[in-house]
Amino acid sequence: GAGVSQSPRYKVTKRGQDVALRCDPISGHVSLYWYRQALGQGPEFLTYFNYEAQQDKSGLPNDRFSAERPEGSISTLTIQRTEQRDSAMYRCASSPLDRGTTFFGQGTRLTVV
């Protein structure tokens, strides 16, 4: 596609429910990143993939958070047993292999009530 596509754009979920956020990167981009952004703060790194391999997951806050990219293209970030503190904007980004020229999607606004 023309840009990084994320879905849904908005998600409201009840505390304790699981959510799955989807990212479709720019075609041909090998590296895919997930970031989380709180209001008024810069994006915070969560995890990233090269192809289907998860290179770094040091930013995932705890084991309720996981991500996968099974075929090296679309990625899913899953949050299990959501908590109110998980409410944030979740942004996906992609780039050619390991480059800092990264293109961000519009994000998914997650609200846990």
Added chain:
Amino acid sequence: DAKTTQPPSMDCAEGRAANLPCNHSTISGNEYVYWYRQIHSQGPQYIIHGLKNNETNEMASLIITEDRKSSTLILPHATLRDTAVYYCIDFRLPGGGTSYGKLTFGQGTILTVHP
């Protein structure tokens, strides 16, 4: 944690040059200087990057000091649409040890362009 430091906010008159400074006190030899900006609630947008030479593209110019401890992003003729948060980032390419590949954002500089 972000490795760079930036002023929290700056103002600029429309049509004038906006010069945004950044300190890279701990930058290492295998790290590039990258600049991004974020307009309102949009995703961050890449602006420009450099290693040690000055760079220019259609969006901006980047000046990096010889010791690479500071850089300045220059928007030559700021417009109202340039109002945004601007981030400078030290980015490590693969082969530079651990923690490569990811962008570490700080608080950035809120640039407000006035009519």
